[in-house]
Amino acid sequence: MDATILTNVVDALPQFDGYVYPNERTLHPLWSVLIVVYPYITGLVAGAFIMASLVRVFKVKALEPIYRLALLTALAFMLCATLPLLFHLGHPERCFEIMMTPHFSSPMAMFGFVYAWYLMAVLLLELWFDYRRDFVEWSRTETGLRGIIYRAFTLGVTDLSEPALRLDARMGRIISVVGIPSAFLLHGYVGFIFGSIKANPWWGNPLMPIIFIISAMVSGMALCVFAYMFLCWARRITADMRCLDLMISFLFYALVLDAAIEGLDWLHRLYSAEEGIDVLKSVAASKLFYTLLIGQACLGTLVPLLLLGSMQLIRRKITELNRRRVYFSSTVLILMGVLAMRWNVVIGGQLFSKSLRGFMSYKMEFAGHEGWWLSLLLLALPFIILTVFIKYFLDRDLPTIENVVPGAVRHPNSPEAQI
Amino acid sequence: MSENVTRRSVLKNLAGIVGGILAMPAGRTCKAAVQNVFAIAPAPKGYDPNQHKWLMALDVDRCIGCGMCVEACKAENNVPQNNFRTWIERYVITRPKAGSGESRGETFVDSTNGGIGGFKPSLIPKEDILKSFFVPKMCNLCEHSPCTQVCPVGATFEAPDGAVLVDKNYCIGCGFCIQACPYGCRFFNPETHTADKCTLCYHRITRGLKPACVEICPSQARIFGDLKNPVPDDPLRRFMESNKVEELKKSLGTGPRVAYAGLDEEVR
Numbered sequence: 001m002d003a004t005i006l007t008n009v010v011d012a013l014p015q016f017d018g019y020v021y022p023n024e025r026t027l028h029p030l031w032s033v034l035i036v037v038y039p040y041i042t043g044l045v046a047g048a049f050i051m052a053s054l055v056r057v058f059k060v061k062a063l064e065p066i067y068r069l070a071l072l073t074a075l076a077f078m079l080c081a082t083l084p085l086l087f088h089l090g091h092p093e094r095c096f097e098i099m100m101t102p103h104f105s106s107p108m109a110m111f112g113f114v115y116a117w118y119l120m121a122v123l124l125l126e127l128w129f130d131y132r133r134d135f136v137e138w139s140r141t142e143t144g145l146r147g148i149i150y151r152a153f154t155l156g157v158t159d160l161s162e163p164a165l166r167l168d169a170r171m172g173r174i175i176s177v178v179g180i181p182s183a184f185l186l187h188g189y190v191g192f193i194f195g196s197i198k199a200n201p202w203w204g205n206p207l208m209p210i211i212f213i214i215s216a217m218v219s220g221m222a223l224c225v226f227a228y229m230f231l232c233w234a235r236r237i238t239a240d241m242r243c244l245d246l247m248i249s250f251l252f253y254a255l256v257l258d259a260a261i262e263g264l265d266w267l268h269r270l271y272s273a274e275e276g277i278d279v280l281k282s283v284a285a286s287k288l289f290y291t292l293l294i295g296q297a298c299l300g301t302l303v304p305l306l307l308l309g310s311m312q313l314i315r316r317k318i319t320e321l322n323r324r325r326v327y328f329s330s331t332v333l334i335l336m337g338v339l340a341m342r343w344n345v346v347i348g349g350q351l352f353s354k355s356l357r358g359f360m361s362y363k364m365e366f367a368g369h370e371g372w373w374l375s376l377l378l379l380a381l382p383f384i385i386l387t388v389f390i391k392y393f394l395d396r397d398l399p400t401i402e403n404v405v406p407g408a409v410r411h412p413n414s415p416e417a418q419i
Numbered sequence: 420m421s422e423n424v425t426r427r428s429v430l431k432n433l434a435g436i437v438g439g440i441l442a443m444p445a446g447r448t449c450k451a452a453v454q455n456v457f458a459i460a461p462a463p464k465g466y467d468p469n470q471h472k473w474l475m476a477l478d479v480d481r482c483i484g485c486g487m488c489v490e491a492c493k494a495e496n497n498v499p500q501n502n503f504r505t506w507i508e509r510y511v512i513t514r515p516k517a518g519s520g521e522s523r524g525e526t527f528v529d530s531t532n533g534g535i536g537g538f539k540p541s542l543i544p545k546e547d548i549l550k551s552f553f554v555p556k557m558c559n560l561c562e563h564s565p566c567t568q569v570c571p572v573g574a575t576f577e578a579p580d581g582a583v584l585v586d587k588n589y590c591i592g593c594g595f596c597i598q599a600c601p602y603g604c605r606f607f608n609p610e611t612h613t614a615d616k617c618t619l620c621y622h623r624i625t626r627g628l629k630p631a632c633v634e635i636c637p638s639q640a641r642i643f644g645d646l647k648n649p650v651p652d653d654p655l656r657r658f659m660e661s662n663k664v665e666e667l668k669k670s671l672g673t674g675p676r677v678a679y680a681g682l683d684e685e686v687r
Contacts (some may be wrong), residue, residue, distance in 0.1 A: 019528035021556075021603030022503045030594045030607060090592015090612030094572070097591055103573035108595055112571070198671055199565060199601030354603050355687050357528055 018358025029350035029362055032370040033343075034084040037378050039190045039212065040342045042081045044382075046187040046213070047220010048074040049123070049179060054250065056176035062246045068130070068394060069231065070224045075123050076386035077223075082115060084378050088370070107192045118186045122179040128153070129172040131393065136160055149392065187216040194345060201276035201356075202283070202349040207265045214258040219338035221251040222331040229328050231390065241320050248327050252308040255334065259301050262341075279352045279359075287351045287359065291340045300337010304330040461622035468580040472646040473619055475633070476658045477555050479681035481640035484509055484553035486534035488632035488641065493535070495620060495631035502606040504617040505557040505632050507534030510685055511541050514549045523549055526685045554679075554686050555640060557632070558583060558604045558617035559667055562674030566596035566605060566616075575614065581646075581676065582621055587613045601668050602675075619643075 016025060052070035054060045086092050099116070102109040136158045139150040157164075191212025198204035225247050232239040269277060284292050307330045311323065318326075352359050365371035462468070484507050492498060492505045513524030527543065534553075541551065564583050567575050574590040577583050585596075590613035597605040597614055608615035620630035624643075628634070633643040644655030658664075662680035668687060669675065679686075 019508075019530070022501075022506045022530055022533045023597075023603050023606040025501065026607075030597055085593075088593070090594075090607065091590065094589070094591040097572040097574075097589070101572055103570050106569050106571040106595070108569065108593060109571035193595075196569065197565075197599050199599055203598075354601055355528070357526075357687070 015361035015363070016358060017361075018353070019355055020353040020358040020360060021355055024353050024360065028365070028370065029347060029360065031088070031346055031350060032362070033347075033364055033372075033375045034088040034370055034378070036339070036343045036346045037375050038081070038084040038088075039187075039346070040219070040339050041077050041084070041378075041382065042190050043187055043212065043216030043219050043338065043342075044223050045074045045077045045081060045118075045220065046183040046216040047218065047222075048077065048224055049183045049220070050217055051221050051224045051247070051250070053176050053180050053183075056173055057180060060246065062242050065240050065243045066224055066228050066247065069227055069390075071123070071127055071130070072389040072393060073223060073227050073386055074220075075127060076389055077382040078119050078123055079385060080378060080382045083381070084375070087374065087378075107189055107196050111186075111189045111193065114182070114186050114189050118179075118182050122175060122182050126172055126175040126179060128155070129168045129175065132157060132168055133160060133165060146392065184213055187213050190216075194349070197349075199354055200349050201274070202280055202352075203345070205265065207261065207268075208345075211258075211261055211265060214254065214261050215338050215341055217254045218251065218258045219335060221247065221254055222334040222338075225251060225327060225331045226335065227386065229324065229331075231394075235396065238320075239324065241323070244324070244327060245315065248308060248311065248330075251331070251334070252305075252312060255301065255305055255308065259305060262301075276356050279356050283348055283351050283359065287361070288344050288348050292344045292348070295340035296337050296344055299333055300340055304333050304337070461618070462625035466625040468578050470647060471580040473560075473581045473624060474644060474646055474655060474676060474678070475557065475560065475619065475630075476642040476655060476664070476678040476680065477557075478640045478642065478658070478662070479552055479554055479679060479683075479686075481638045482507065482553040482555055483638050483640075484534060484538050485637060486532075486537050487635045487637060488555060489533045489535050491631040491635040492617075495623075496618070498615075499606075499609055502608065502615065503533040504604075504615070505533075505555060506530050507538075508554045508556060508686075509534070509538050509541070509551065510554060510683065511543055511551045512549045512683075512685060513543060513547050528685075550683075552681075552683065554682075555632075556602065556604070557677065558619075559602055559673070559675035559677045560619070562676055563672065565599040565601065565671075565673055569595045569599045571595065582619045582624075583616070584618055584621065585614050585616060587611050587615070590614050601671050601673060 048070045051063070052067055052074065055063045055067040055070075086095055089095060098109055098112040102112065104110065132154065135150045135154045137160075139147060139154055139158075142150055188209040191209030194203040194212075195205055195208030225244070228244070228247070229239055269280065307326050311318070311326060315323065347362055350360065351362065367373050486507055489503065489506055492503075496504060498504050508528055508530045511527045513527070515521035515524045524547075527541075529538070531538065538553075541548070560581055560583055562577075564577055567573075567577055567583060570576075570590075571593060572589060572591055574587075575583065575585045575596055587608075592607070592612045592614070594607055594614065597607060600616075605614055605616045607613075620628070620632075623630060629643050630641075633641045639654075642654050642658045644650070644653055646655070649656055658680065659678070662678075664678040664680050665682045666675040666678065667682075
C-alpha cells in the first residue's frame with residue numbers, strides 16, 4: 001500500500017515534464033550541488049596558480065606583491081578540492097581505490113593522479129622552495145608553536161649559503177614551468193569528466209575541457225584580486241595600484257577569451273543544430289534562465305567585460321578609490337558568474353531526460369547530505385584555511401626578507417614588504 | 420657514483436629487470452587464483468564465461484505491455500521501489516492534423532511505474548491515434564559500453580560472456596557510469612549506495628536458466644540465447660533470420676548488442 005502511494009506521489013510530482021526514463025525520476029539529480037562546488041574550487045586552484053606563475057615564469061615584476069598570496073590561495077583551495085567529491089560518494093571509505101586500483105580509461109581516475117601530482121609535486125614543492133629561506137630565518141627568531149611549525153617546515157634543511165639559495169630559486173622556477181601545464185591538465189581533466197559523457201548532449205563536447213580551463217583562469221585570477229584587496233582592506237593598507245591594474249588587465253583579457261570560447265560553443269551548438277538542440281534551447285531559456293542568461297551571461301560576463309573594458313580605456317581619468325571599487329565589484333561578479341557557469345553545466349546537464357523527451361527540476365535541500373549548508377561550508381572552508389595560512393606565512397610581524405626570488409625586488413607596497 | 424657502475428652491476432640490474440618481466444605472468448596467475456578464492460560471484464563454480472556469449476532480442480510487435488517482466492525482474496533481483504532494471508515504454512503517435520503536410524502527429528511516451536500492472540487506456544481519443552506500441556527497455560549490453568569506460572575503479576566491467584556487471588563490493592558510488600549510460604539503464608541503489616543495473620539475471624543464466632523477464636513473458640517478446648552454444652531450433656537464430664533488426668542510439672558508437680525487431684524511429 002505504502003509503495004503504491006509513494007509511486008503515485010512520485011508520478012504526481014510536478015518536477016517532471018514530458019517523458020523521463022523511469023530511472024531518471026529521482027527526487028534530486030544524481031550529481032547535485034556538491035558536484036557544482038567541486039569544479040569551482042578546482043578551477044580557482046588552477047587560476048590562482050597561473051596568476052602566481054606570471055611572476056615566476058613570465059617575470060611580471062609588478063605582480064610580485066601577490067605571488068605568495070596567490071600560491072597560498074591555490075594551496076588552501078587545493079586542500080579542499082576533493083572534499084565535495086568525497087562527501088558525494090556512495091562509499092567514501094572506498095575512495096582510495098581510485099588511487100590503488102585505477103581504471104585508466106576513466107577521466108575521474110586520472111584526475112586522482114593529476115590532483116596528487118599537482119598537490120605534492122607542484123604546489124607544495126614550489127611553496128617549500130620559495131619559503132625555505134624564510135622558514136630557516138623565522139625558526140631562529142620565533143618561539144612557541146610558530147617556532148615549532150617553522151622549524152618543522154624547514155625539513156631540517158637549514159643551509160642558507162648562496163649556492164643553496166640559488167638552487168632554491170632555480171628549482172622554484174623549474175617547478176613553476178612544469179606547474180603551468182599541470183594546472184591546465186588539472187582543470188582540463190575536470191572539464192573532460194563532463195566532456196567525455198557522450199550520452200549527454202549538454203556535456204559531451206570537445207570544447208568542454210577548454211571552456212573549463214579558461215573559466216578556471218578567469219575565476220582564479222578574480223579570486224587573487226579579491227583576496228589581495230580584502231587583505232589590504234583588513235590590514236588597513238592601500239593596495240598597490242600598479243599590481244592591481246595589471247592583475248585586472250590579465251583578468252580582463254582572460255575574460256574576453258572565456259566569453260569568446262563560450263560564445264563559440266553556443267554558436268556551434270545552434271548552427272549545427274544536432275539532435276537534442278531543441279531540448280538544450282528550452283533548458284537554457286526556461287530552467288536555467290536566471291543562472292545562465294542572467295547570472296552567467298549578463299552579470300558574470302557582460303557587465304564585468306564592460307566595466308573592466310572601460311577601465312582599460314579610461315583608467316587614468318578615474319580616481320584610485322573608484323577604480324578599486326569597480327575592480328572589487330567586477331571580481332565579485334566574475335566569481336559569482338563562474339559559480340553560475342559550473343551550476344549551469346552540472347545541474348543543467350541533468351535537467352533534461354536522456355530520452356530528449358522530458359525535463360526534470362531541481363530544488364536544493366537546505367540541510368542534509370547535499371544541501372545548502374554543506375556546500376556553503378565547503379566553499380567557506382578554503383577561506384578559513386587561507387586565513388590561517390596568511391596568519392602564519394604572510395604575517396606582518398615576521399621579519400622581512402628581501403630578494404626571496406634572487407634578482408627580483410619586492411615591491412615596497414606589497415603586504416609582505418609592509419611588514 | 421660513476422665509478423660504481425661496473426659490468427657486473429649493469430648485468431645484475433639487467434637480469435633483475437628481465438627476471439621481473441618474466442615473473443609478471445606468474446604473478447598475475449597467482450593474483451587471479453587468490454581473487455578466485457575470495458571473489459563473490461553469482462556464477463557457480465565451473466562456469467566459464469569464455470564459453471558463452473549471451474544475447475537478448477526484443478520483439479516490439481509482440482510486446483503487449485502487461486508489465487509482467489518488470490514485476491518479475493523486481494521480485495527476482497530485489498530491485499528498489501523507484502528503480503528499474505527493465506521497464507516498458509508506451510508510445511502513442513497521433514494522426515497528423517488535416518492539411519498539415521506531415522506524415523504523423525505528436526508522439527507521447529509514458530511508463531507509469533515502469534509498466535508494472537500494465538497501462539491504463541491512453542487519454543488520447545482512439546480516432547486521433549495513428550499507431551501505438553510498447554517497447555521493452557533494458558541494458559543494451561554494449562560492446563563499447565560507455566559506463567564501464569568511465570568507472571574510476573573498474574568496479575563495472577564487460578564479462579566475456581556479454582553481460583555488463585557491477586561489483587557492488589567494489590563500487591565507490593560516484594555515479595559516473597549512471598551519467599554515462601545513454602539509455603538510462605543504470606541507477607543508484609539507495610540500499611547498497613552503489614550503481615545497479617540489469618545483470619541478465621546472471622545467477623540464473625549461469626545455471627542454465629533463462630532471465631526472469633524472459634521466463635515470464637507471456638507473448639515471447641523477449642528472446643534470449645547463447646550465441647556460442649545454440650540449441651536445436653534456436654529461438655535467437657530464428658528471430659535473427661526472420662526479422663530486420665535494429666539497435667538503440669546506434670549513432671553514439673556504443674555498439675549496443677540488444678537487437679530490436681519492429682522499432683519505430685521515434686524510439687530513443
